Amino acid sequence: MLPLMILTLAHIGPRFPAADAFEQLTHLYLNRLGAFARTEAPAFRTGRALFDSLDRPPGRVPVLVLLDSRGKQFSSEAFATWLGRQRDDGAPRVVFAIGPASGWAEQDRARAQLLLSLGSLTMAHALARLVLAEQLYRASTILTGHPYHTGH
Amino acid sequence: MLPLMILTLAHIGPRFPAADAFEQLTHLYLNRLGAFARTEAPAFRTGRALFDSLDRPPGRVPVLVLLDSRGKQFSSEAFATWLGRQRDDGAPRVVFAIGPASGWAEQDRARAQLLLSLGSLTMAHALARLVLAEQLYRASTILTGHPYHTGH
Numbered sequence: 001m002l003p004l005m006i007l008t009l010a011h012i013g014p015r016f017p018a019a020d021a022f023e024q025l026t027h028l029y030l031n032r033l034g035a036f037a038r039t040e041a042p043a044f045r046t047g048r049a050l051f052d053s054l055d056r057p058p059g060r061v062p063v064l065v066l067l068d069s070r071g072k073q074f075s076s077e078a079f080a081t082w083l084g085r086q087r088d089d090g091a092p093r094v095v096f097a098i099g100p101a102s103g104w105a106e107q108d109r110a111r112a113q114l115l116l117s118l119g120s121l122t123m124a125h126a127l128a129r130l131v132l133a134e135q136l137y138r139a140s141t142i143l144t145g146h147p148y149h150t151g152h
Numbered sequence: 153m154l155p156l157m158i159l160t161l162a163h164i165g166p167r168f169p170a171a172d173a174f175e176q177l178t179h180l181y182l183n184r185l186g187a188f189a190r191t192e193a194p195a196f197r198t199g200r201a202l203f204d205s206l207d208r209p210p211g212r213v214p215v216l217v218l219l220d221s222r223g224k225q226f227s228s229e230a231f232a233t234w235l236g237r238q239r240d241d242g243a244p245r246v247v248f249a250i251g252p253a254s255g256w257a258e259q260d261r262a263r264a265q266l267l268l269s270l271g272s273l274t275m276a277h278a279l280a281r282l283v284l285a286e287q288l289y290r291a292s293t294i295l296t297g298h299p300y301h302t303g304h
Contacts, residue, residue, distance in 0.1 A: 022177065025174065025177075073273075118273065119225065119271025119273065120226065121225075121227065121283070121287055122228040127283065130279070130282075131273070131283065134275065134279055
């Protein structure tokens with residue numbers, strides 16, 4: 001059996017306090033992904049610190065997805081299909097990164113395999129992260145046939 | 153001075169427990185709207201119960217906005233402009249309603265002044281409600297020149 005794919009939900013900015021309600025809800029969804037993928041939710045002080053981390057360990061470069069308002073909008077079903085394809089292609093890790101308030105630099109965007117938009121509304125950092133966590137969980141239920149997606 | 157506009161964040165389904173983390177975050181945003189508008193967040197068992205409530209008191213029919221995946225997507229700025237126009241037109245109340253899992257019936261849609269989409273992703277009921285609450289607060293800060301929107 002293949003090792004579980006790692007899903008990284010990274011953001012640029014201060015770490016959220018563990019007691020923060022957004023943080024708790026985000027981890028509720030990430031924890032539910034347990035049987036589908038391993039998860040981690042690191043904070044990076046700068047975009048540079050995030051990009052440096054991607055090269056470790058060497059030779060295991062992850063798929064990089066930058067959250068970007070100018071990016072591609074998916075339906076939940078199409079997002080699940082995209083995520084399932086990464087898994088089936090043997091991607092060891094997919095890194096989803098929520099950028100600094102000032103947005104991503106052009107050279108950052110050029111490094112990404114996917115620019116992902118959660119919609120045309122601007123959302124608070126912590127809220128966008130929660131929406132993405134729920135969407136990752138939703139994608140896992142779509143891919144495994146769990147009734148969460150259709151039951152809501 | 154005109155009385156404050158009432159913003160109603162209604163949903164069809166069971167009432168959320170007060171201790172629920174989504175409920176608490178939703179009310180955090182609604183409470184911050186205090187200086188801009190009065191808010192209320194009722195739950196209705198059925199769409200019919202919601203529509204019946206709109207006719208009371210008689211003669212004060214509110215502006216009705218139904219959340220609908222096939223609706224119009226706004227940027228946060230355009231949504232604020234729309235909301236400010238309702239206020240400036242003297243609308244006493246704007247009702248935003250999140251529908252049943254099965255979606256709105258065609259005759260419900262026909263009653264709405266606006267069908268609003270939060271984006272192409274399907275979100276859990278409680279999460280869509282939170283996203284809308286943050287968006288209402290964000291709109292109020294855009295309209296009043298508060299730095300919340302630009303500072304994030």
